[in-house]
Amino acid sequence: MSPRYRSFAALLALALALVPAVPPVAAQQLAPNRISSTGDSITEAIDAELPLANHWASWAGGYSNFWTRLFGLADVRSHNQRIDFFINPGGRANFIEAKSGADSFDFPGQALQAVDHAAAYVTVFMGHNDVCQNDFADIPTDAEFEANMRAGLESLRTGLPVGATVYVVSIVDIYKLWELGDELTALGLLDCELLWSLTLLELFPCGTMLSPLNSEEDRQFTRGRNIAFNEILSALVDEYSQADPEHYYFYTGSIFDTEFVADDISWIDCFHPSPRGQKKLSHKTWNVGPFADF
Amino acid sequence: MSPSCALSTTLGASLLIVVGAVVAAGQEPARQVVATIDGRAIHLDEVEPRLGLEAYRLQADLHRLLERGVRELVDDRLLAREADRRGVTVEEFLVAEVDAHLAQVGDAEVDAYLAARDRSGDGPEVRTRVRSYLEERARIARRLEVLAELRSGVDLELLVEPPAPPRVAIDLAGLPRRGADQPDVSVVHFAGFRCPRCAESARWLEALVDEHPERVAWFHHSALSRVDDLALSAAELAAEAQAAGRFWPVHDRLMAYEGRLTTDDLGLLAADAGLAEVATPEALAGVVASRRADLGRELAEAERLGVSQAPVVFVNGRYFHPSFGREALEELVADELARTAPAASVASPAGDGGRSESETESETFDPPAAAGREESHVPEIP
Numbered sequence: 001m002s003p004r005y006r007s008f009a010a011l012l013a014l015a016l017a018l019v020p021a022v023p024p025v026a027a028q029q030l031a032p033n034r035i036s037s038t039g040d041s042i043t044e045a046i047d048a049e050l051p052l053a054n055h056w057a058s059w060a061g062g063y064s065n066f067w068t069r070l071f072g073l074a075d076v077r078s079h080n081q082r083i084d085f086f087i088n089p090g091g092r093a094n095f096i097e098a099k100s101g102a103d104s105f106d107f108p109g110q111a112l113q114a115v116d117h118a119a120a121y122v123t124v125f126m127g128h129n130d131v132c133q134n135d136f137a138d139i140p141t142d143a144e145f146e147a148n149m150r151a152g153l154e155s156l157r158t159g160l161p162v163g164a165t166v167y168v169v170s171i172v173d174i175y176k177l178w179e180l181g182d183e184l185t186a187l188g189l190l191d192c193e194l195l196w197s198l199t200l201l202e203l204f205p206c207g208t209m210l211s212p213l214n215s216e217e218d219r220q221f222t223r224g225r226n227i228a229f230n231e232i233l234s235a236l237v238d239e240y241s242q243a244d245p246e247h248y249y250f251y252t253g254s255i256f257d258t259e260f261v262a263d264d265i266s267w268i269d270c271f272h273p274s275p276r277g278q279k280k281l282s283h284k285t286w287n288v289g290p291f292a293d294f
Numbered sequence: 295m296s297p298s299c300a301l302s303t304t305l306g307a308s309l310l311i312v313v314g315a316v317v318a319a320g321q322e323p324a325r326q327v328v329a330t331i332d333g334r335a336i337h338l339d340e341v342e343p344r345l346g347l348e349a350y351r352l353q354a355d356l357h358r359l360l361e362r363g364v365r366e367l368v369d370d371r372l373l374a375r376e377a378d379r380r381g382v383t384v385e386e387f388l389v390a391e392v393d394a395h396l397a398q399v400g401d402a403e404v405d406a407y408l409a410a411r412d413r414s415g416d417g418p419e420v421r422t423r424v425r426s427y428l429e430e431r432a433r434i435a436r437r438l439e440v441l442a443e444l445r446s447g448v449d450l451e452l453l454v455e456p457p458a459p460p461r462v463a464i465d466l467a468g469l470p471r472r473g474a475d476q477p478d479v480s481v482v483h484f485a486g487f488r489c490p491r492c493a494e495s496a497r498w499l500e501a502l503v504d505e506h507p508e509r510v511a512w513f514h515h516s517a518l519s520r521v522d523d524l525a526l527s528a529a530e531l532a533a534e535a536q537a538a539g540r541f542w543p544v545h546d547r548l549m550a551y552e553g554r555l556t557t558d559d560l561g562l563l564a565a566d567a568g569l570a571e572v573a574t575p576e577a578l579a580g581v582v583a584s585r586r587a588d589l590g591r592e593l594a595e596a597e598r599l600g601v602s603q604a605p606v607v608f609v610n611g612r613y614f615h616p617s618f619g620r621e622a623l624e625e626l627v628a629d630e631l632a633r634t635a636p637a638a639s640v641a642s643p644a645g646d647g648g649r650s651e652s653e654t655e656s657e658t659f660d661p662p663a664a665a666g667r668e669e670s671h672v673p674e675i676p
Contacts, residue, residue, distance in 0.1 A: 072593065135411060136427040137408070137411070137427070138420075138423070140423070144419070179358065183355075183358050188615070189347070189351070189600070190617055191619075194617050217431050217434045217438065220438075221430050221431050221434055224430060261352075262351050267602035268603060
């Protein structure tokens with residue numbers, strides 16, 4: 001490079017250094033007309049009202065229509081319904097990607113489905129089955145959990161339409177659910193411990209919290225993992241929120257802190273949220289969520 | 295303040311009082327007045343049976359929260375006091391008493407954990423998880439031990455009493471009855487005919503009535519599913535049988551299917567019972583359709599009483615869930631039999647002078663209002 005050219009390059013570099021950095025322009029947030037809810041059995045509303053999946057009663061994708069009203073089924077005022085009521089955007093679509101039994105290892109796959117559905121609003125309520133395992137040896141490490149969730153978020157970042165919103169909800173405090181079942185048993189209302197004894201045969205989920213063989217130390221260990229995973233979710237959302245100007249990321253820890261009462265858990269399995277519990281999930285998450293002000 | 299608002303405020307306050315009350319030994323709690331009509335009192339124990347289990351559940355929730363809050367506060371205070379006594383912060387105290395006492399988890403312990411689960415061949419990632427679990431568990435155990443030591447060194451008394459299970463008022467009007475005409479113990483079975491567990495609890499009740507034919511009466515109350523048309527059809531067939539005075543034979547045959555009914559079975563049963571008008575699926579479907587409007591009301595009533603999922607049994611208004619087992623039910627009935635002397639003046643739900651099942655019962659099981667709060671009657675877990 002000639003001395004003259006070197007001088008020009010140096011001047012140009014200096015000039016560029018002096019120009020104030022232009023922050024990336026945030027994309028316009030899309031109306032949440034296409035909602036995709038990722039997660040596990042809670043988002044599928046397993047055992048909420050009737051045995052197995054009760055999608056109409058899902059906190060995120062729940063719905064009310066002619067048939068649910070005819071049969072008198074629960075109306076949980078889900079995010080999907082609130083979008084209709086408060087925002088009423090055109091081109092509505094509602095996809096429940098959640099699957100019973102899904103854990104963080106399944107999140108990347110569900111995220112890809114949300115991308116395929118060109119979702120404008122993705123809810124993420126995942127991690128219960130990471131905390132809830134048959135054995136303590138199966139609870140993922142922080143690194144594994146983070147890698148799984150990051151992989152899913154990365155798919156959303158690269159695949160969702162510009163302006164889409166990702167809303168990550170903290171894992172429920174599963175210790176409190178155990179307390180509720182324990183209370184129902186102690187009060188003579190329902191023998192939850194009988195149901196939970198099926199964890200010993202791996203016929204019922206969440207042996208790491210509900211197994212009758214667990215000590216208090218075991219339950220508190222599991223709760224510790226619950227808290228650690230929520231911290232990872234919060235940190236990931238912070239990171240993506242700062243690094244990705246094209247999408248909107250939100251996190252709420254409010255669900256971990258939520259107090260549930262006996263009527264909030266399913267009387268079918270003493271564990272999953274009842275319609276009242278689903279309604280509470282929807283109410284709490286919506287009110288601190290990305291569209292609360294609409 | 296409106297009367298209804300005043301009542302609800304008083305009720306709310308009373309729930310709190312009940313939860314937090316310190317019950318002095320041997321002292322009969324005073325009846326609490328929650329409203330007055332022209333100066334005449336309405337007592338809490340008159341209102342509670344009408345609330346079903348709702349108030350009980352709320353009291354239980356409050357009790358749980360209060361007990362947890364008390365325990366956390368006690369632990370915080372004990373930790374602060376001990377740390378203060380040693381002239382350190384709570385964190386420093388915990389490091390000294392918990393972390394400093396922990397030993398490293400060795401390979402042998404990890405091997406033992408995996409071997410006990412027949413997972414010795416699991417990879418290094420599983421070994422990492424197990425090590426982390428064993429280390430953290432030991433830390434938690436030590437912390438709990440420290441707290442237990444602190445508690446044992448003080449005179450600690452938890453004065454928060456759990457709520458007592460209520461006796462709920464159940465309208466027995468029109469319910470088919472089996473057993474004693476003037477029972478000391480009325481057992482109401484909320485059940486459906488497509489539910490195997492209902493068939494099981496029905497067998498228990500049949501045995502109880504056979505054992506105490508002069509003192510125990512069994513009432514059947516439909517507990518319907520919102521979306522199970524076949525269960526609804528079966529309930530309607532039973533209702534038709536009741537109207538024809540043939541409820542129990544049809545009931546027993548329906549229960550004998552252990553929940554595995556088909557539409558054809560219903561037709562066969564209807565024909566056998568001489569119920570020709572509902573012997574075809576179309577005719578039965580017509581009856582069911584005309585009844586659907588009532589379904590919501592019946593479900594609401596069942597939910598008010600605390601029946602979320604059939605079967606549920608009420609023994610003289612005391613809730614019993616069959617998940618606790620036959621032995622616990624027998625104990626509950628025995629308890630009620632012991633409490634009510636034969637031909638005692640306890641509110642008799644039937645007292646119908648031996649009417650047949652097809653006649654309309656008009657009574658309500660109303661628990662004695664002035665009996666005060668019962669002692670805890672939580673069934674023992676078998």
